[in-house]
Amino acid sequence: MMRAWILPVLLLLCGSVAAARTASGGSPGVAVAVLAVFLLLAGVNSPLVFPRSVGALEARRRSEADGRPIVYWRPGCQYCVRLRLRLGRTARRAHWVDIWRDPAGAAEVRAANGGDETVPTVVVAGRPHTNPDPAWVREQLSRGA
The missing domain is CATH 3.40.30.10 (Glutaredoxin)
Known part of the structure; x- marks a missing residue:
């Protein structure tokens, strides 16, 4: 059961880190877009689909x-x-x-x-x-x- 969620959770973590780095660099709009892309990828790869x-x-x-x-x-x-x-x-x-x-x-x-x-x-x-x-x-x- 847990391994079904490994990829979506990793995508969320990577997206959060990438968005945080982008936002700290002074680009909050790009950070939101990066986070949205990673959220979409996590959703598509989750068992919920x-x-x-x-x-x-x-x-x-x-x-x-x-x-x-x-x-x-x-x-x-x-x-x-x-x-x-x-x-x-x-x-x-x-x-x-x-x-x-x-x-x-x-x-x-x-x-x-x-x-x-x-x-x-x-x-x-x-x-x-x-x-x-x-x-x-x-x-x-x-x-x-």
């Missing part, structure tokens, strides 16, 4: 019932952030599994990717797809709805 995660077993049960895809992800993964942002509001229709919180989810990702924890891994109808095109995932979400 993603829909609430469920366990792998619960996600599989729900996916079998409603036909929606399962997205295995982890905080700090730039490809996961890209997928989440490109899906927009449709992302909430998928079943999201944080592999850092769920060992069963991590095991499923390793099984699908030859032992590697490569995310995002999207499972549709029992078939895994590693780092798929967000447009394709959006299409799968509209089919499952």
